[in-house]
Amino acid sequence: MSHVRLEGLSKRFGTNPPAVDAMSLEVPKGEFLALLGPSGCGKTTCLRMLAGLIEPTGGRIVVNGADVTTLPPYRRNMGFVFQNYALFPHMDVAANVAFGLEMRRVSRSERASRVAEALRLVRLAGYEQRRPRELSGGQQQRVALARALVVQPDVLLLDESLSNLDAKLREEMRREIRDIQRKLDITTIFVTHDQVEALSMCDRVAVMERGRVAQVGSPEDLYERPASRFVAGFVGRANWLAGTAADAAVDLGGTRVAAAHDLAAGAAVEVMVRPHRMRVARAPEPGFAGLAGRVGALVYVGDVAQVEVETAAGRVSVECATDGRDWRRFAEGEPVVVQWRPEDGRVFAAGAA
Numbered sequence: 001m002s003h004v005r006l007e008g009l010s011k012r013f014g015t016n017p018p019a020v021d022a023m024s025l026e027v028p029k030g031e032f033l034a035l036l037g038p039s040g041c042g043k044t045t046c047l048r049m050l051a052g053l054i055e056p057t058g059g060r061i062v063v064n065g066a067d068v069t070t071l072p073p074y075r076r077n078m079g080f081v082f083q084n085y086a087l088f089p090h091m092d093v094a095a096n097v098a099f100g101l102e103m104r105r106v107s108r109s110e111r112a113s114r115v116a117e118a119l120r121l122v123r124l125a126g127y128e129q130r131r132p133r134e135l136s137g138g139q140q141q142r143v144a145l146a147r148a149l150v151v152q153p154d155v156l157l158l159d160e161s162l163s164n165l166d167a168k169l170r171e172e173m174r175r176e177i178r179d180i181q182r183k184l185d186i187t188t189i190f191v192t193h194d195q196v197e198a199l200s201m202c203d204r205v206a207v208m209e210r211g212r213v214a215q216v217g218s219p220e221d222l223y224e225r226p227a228s229r230f231v232a233g234f235v236g237r238a239n240w241l242a243g244t245a246a247d248a249a250v251d252l253g254g255t256r257v258a259a260a261h262d263l264a265a266g267a268a269v270e271v272m273v274r275p276h277r278m279r280v281a282r283a284p285e286p287g288f289a290g291l292a293g294r295v296g297a298l299v300y301v302g303d304v305a306q307v308e309v310e311t312a313a314g315r316v317s318v319e320c321a322t323d324g325r326d327w328r329r330f331a332e333g334e335p336v337v338v339q340w341r342p343e344d345g346r347v348f349a350a351g352a353a
């Protein structure tokens with residue numbers, strides 16, 4: 001049985017198009033699920049409905065088999081970390097963390113021990129008397145997390161909790177949140193617009209597009225088998241080659257390459273190939289789909305280099321390893337062949353979502 005279930009959940013603000021549009025989703029107990037999508041696609045709105053902070057205009061929220069759609073927040077037993085932490089500035093760390101326990105009328109002595117436990121969990125023991133303004137961004141973020149965890153919630157809701165942190169701290173917090181989530185085995189819904197964060201932290205990812213779930217699956221599912229052009233473009237980097245469908249192949253600006261698809265011959269298509277699944281060669285090699293082109297630019301990024309190649313089907317970026325200095329073999333302007341295994345090219349109808 002699923003732990004949290006959304007059934008056709010909708011929210012409409014006034015006469016605007018729905019912010020969340022008949023969204024359905026099932027989250028099993030103990031799962032760490034990411035809601036991933038571009039700004040404005042309805043992630044926060046969805047989370048706020050789950051927490052009971054705003055009322056849906058349609059559909060139901062079911063937790064442990066019980067309909068909680070109209071329950072007030074304090075009766076849902078969910079921990080919530082807001083997009084902007086929202087700590088109380090005039091209260092110290094201990095009081096911020098204890099707030100939810102006071103609301104639930106937990107005794108003073110139990111409060112003290114649970115606050116200490118939650119602060120230990122987020123590695124902030126000793127910071128009880130500090131005010132939020134005396135903490136770094138990462139520390140504030142951890143206070144917010146402790147405040148959500150201290151009520152021993154059944155479900156943890158995190159909204160872009162890492163977006164204000166610098167790259168290094170962010171990576172540290174990703175690991176920390178993941179560890180805490182595993183240790184407590186707590187069903188967690190984590191909102192982010194950062195695909196690296198979603199793929200690296202979560203068991204499953206639900207990609208949202210305009211208030212709906214475009215696809216839900218494991219990180220590998222989404223990256224390797226995107227169900228739509230939108231998902232392919234949002235999760236991971238992608239090259240797009242414009243062409244027309246042919247029999248068990250695609251015509252890319254005059255070159256026919258093998259590609260699996262079920263589109264009618266003549267249909268306008270786009271072939272998506274990940275940059276690291278492509279290689280640059282001087283001459284076509286057997287077993288590969290390939291396109292002739294000219295090297296446009298060489299971009300060194302440290303661990304990898306991007307070789308940009310202009311082809312008749314569009315500009316592509318090929319990722320090369322920098323260790324063997326592979327990328328230096330090519331010069332700007334040089335004629336080359338861009339190649340990939342036919343199974344690494346995914347065909348989508350052009351212009352489709």
Ligand SMILES: Nc1ncnc2c1ncn2[C@@H]1O[C@H](COP(=O)(O)OP(=O)(O)OP(=O)(O)O)[C@@H](O)[C@H]1O
Pocket residue numbers: 013019037038039040041042043044045046193
């Ligand atoms: N209180 C509100 N009143 C009117 N419109 C709202 C309200 N809250 C959100 N919206 C609209 O609903 C849509 C979804 O907003 P939401 O905050 O859920 O997006 P999001 O996916 O969390 O985006 P972001 O990544 O920028 O945080 C947006 O078009 C937004 O303008």
Ligand SMILES: [Mg+2]
Pocket residue numbers: 043044045083160
């Ligand atoms: Mg948001």
